[in-house]
Amino acid sequence: MMELFAPHLPLLDLIFIGTGYALSQAIVFRAGTFSVASSGFAALGAYCAAILTVKQGLHPAAAVAMGTMLGLLAGLLLAMPLARLRGVYQAIASLAFVEVVVALILYLENLTGGPLGFHNIPRVVTPWMLFFAMVITMALLIILGRGGIGRAFDAMRQDPAVAASLGVNPTRYHILSFALSGAIAGLFGSLDALRNFSLTAEQFGFSILIGTLSAVVLGGRRTVFGPLVGVTILVLLPEIFRPLAQYRQAVYGLLLVLVMAFLPFGVFDSIMMSLRNRRLARQGMLPQKAGS
């Protein structure tokens, strides 16, 4: 089946990896945390996997596992100070974290290649691998969202004071959301590194952070499919409107403003909500359903 899409394979890669990053962003949003640290975690995972594969000769699979672990660890460590902050302060602190990671990559030239980038990475990750990584991550997030963790996250997002009054320890779930976000970004960062021959620090700077954030806002931040929809729109849009490609940033901006104004919960989440409301309205029309 993939042969059919051969000319567009790079686009699929972008969608799968972009969705991974967007899921890493969405999970902290779901927990009511305003962190934008995902691209920092991704950078750590990517460089970790690349360095281990090229310099230490580690098997790529092991390198990806290490990259994921590093992301998770970074998430845990970052969560400790950030759990004490709220809202916009958390966002600024996590933005600072991303900048520190990028700066470190630039300074540690011996290890990372510095501003010249890190090269000669074996290209071992196939689109199928990315696809499965994305599907498995989404499946795990759906399962997690349906159980007790999802309930605690939902409560914390909608009203932290109520969550606490019901016995939810906010710090514990903040840390959990950061760890999950770190592990997911670390995983997709590692995979990203091993499909691209080379890495540069700019790849993980402010622009990917904004891209990831846009995808989540555009697609929807409460469901697991929202980020996929958002990333797909953002990746395909410039392809569909080739003549507008050089105005990409302007189109991004315009699209975001339109979505926020008319579909404040994102394209996918808004559709799901209106379907639910329609179903409820239909039920309301029926004379007293059984069980009522």
Place this chain on the structure above:
Amino acid sequence: MSTLTLKGVSKRFGGLQAVSPFDMEIAHGKITGLIGPNGAGKTTVVNLITGVYKLSGGSIRFGDIDLTEASRHEVARAGMARTFQTIRLLPDATVLANVMIGMYRLQKTSLIAQMFGLPSSRAETRRFRDEAYVLLERFGMTRYADYPAGTLSYGDQRRVEMMRALALQPDVLLLDEPVAGINDVESAKLGEIFRALATEGKGMAVFLIEHNMRFVTNLCDYVYVLDSGQLIAQGSAEQVINDPVVIKAYLGDSDDA
């Protein structure tokens, strides 16, 4: 079942003495009321009990557990549930989800089991859903189960908040103006539910703050009266409403005006 005991509890906000040192007991199997004019410090008392505010002095004990320094979630885990004076639901979540989140305290499966959706965690979620439906039934709200809580009417939202508090299966239930804005017929129904909670089974300790005097006198076994942060009277509802000090606090002196 144990009694919630407050000893010499006080709260000061900067230079303002919001609540002067007072003692209070909230006993199981009883409905204890706290009344007082606006601004008397009633909600502050609930916020002190539930760990929202740190105490300026005194101690709070619940049976053998010292809750003086406990944070909000620790208080909840000790078995205390509250409702809020201004309704605070999870507005986008369904009524069912709002009630199920109340069962957080009863969760026994590990984080790992929940993360990977192991059978134990799925069974727990199913059990919580069934128990939530029992509560919905009790409050006559079954047909709203799938509605976003924020779309319900005021009285129904109050009911959802109470169901959520009860979902904790608390030992102590703290109700901050539970029948504010609800008509007499509906309040009477709620009153019956509160009475049942206090007498049925192990017998919950029910504590309620209320303006509605008739409701309090009909329902409460023991009443505390707070005025300007001072505990000015306590006793049976009958005693308290005939106490001249209380009448003065509510209606003012005849010489005033």
